[in-house]
Amino acid sequence: MHDEAAYPPGPWRLRGDLLVSVLRVPPHRVAGLDAALPAGHRPLTVRGHGFVGIAMVRYAPTGMLTYDELLVAVLTHERHVPRVTIPQIWVTSPASRAGGRVLWGIPKELASFAWAGGSQVRVEARDDDGAGIARLTARVGQRLVPGRVAVPLPTAQRRPxxxxxxxxxxxxxxxxxxxxxxxxxxxxxxxxxxxxxxxxSAAVVDASIVFGRRVEES
Structure with a gap:
């Protein structure tokens, strides 16, 4: 064990709902990206702007772990093979924090989350000192495409x-x-x-997430 909390071995099979937005941001503006980006990887850019996802996630008890999460993810590539690099992420679970760091090099920190509302969801994330990280107001609408959609989300992270x-x-x-x-x-x-x-922006509801199905280290 390399961290203070026990965590399940990978892959993790999780269930939950994701509220996701995509931003266009110059990569040099993204905090923590230099430290998280592995050697040989670069942000994917168009006219000097990269693509950054920000998401609030609530993982349900039907999965291996139950917790809330706020993350920032940057679309990157290694010799034109697309990947995602996560420079900032907060979770409510010490087990998720420990496992994310040890298993996949994801720099998880702890935070608290307050969820409220019905058809209109309000979420506030605060760090361990009680300072505000993000507030989200969201309304989930009609289905965008029929059936269920599977999205690959390969990550590439630089460890300390x-x-x-x-x-x-x-x-x-x-x-x-x-x-x-x-x-x-x-x-x-x-x-x-x-x-x-x-x-x-889009919501992925009643989602099944498989994280760490295959891991490569170098």
Missing amino acids: DASTVRAHNTVTGTLRRLAVRWDLPPEGPLGHLHGLRPIA
């Missing part, structure tokens, strides 16, 4: 010892419209995204 860990992951769920408002305090850890408008 500069080694690289790649994990092959999949998210499968029902894709629905999402109307969102993100409030990111400019003085907080997501202040580098403050004021940016999403170019697209």
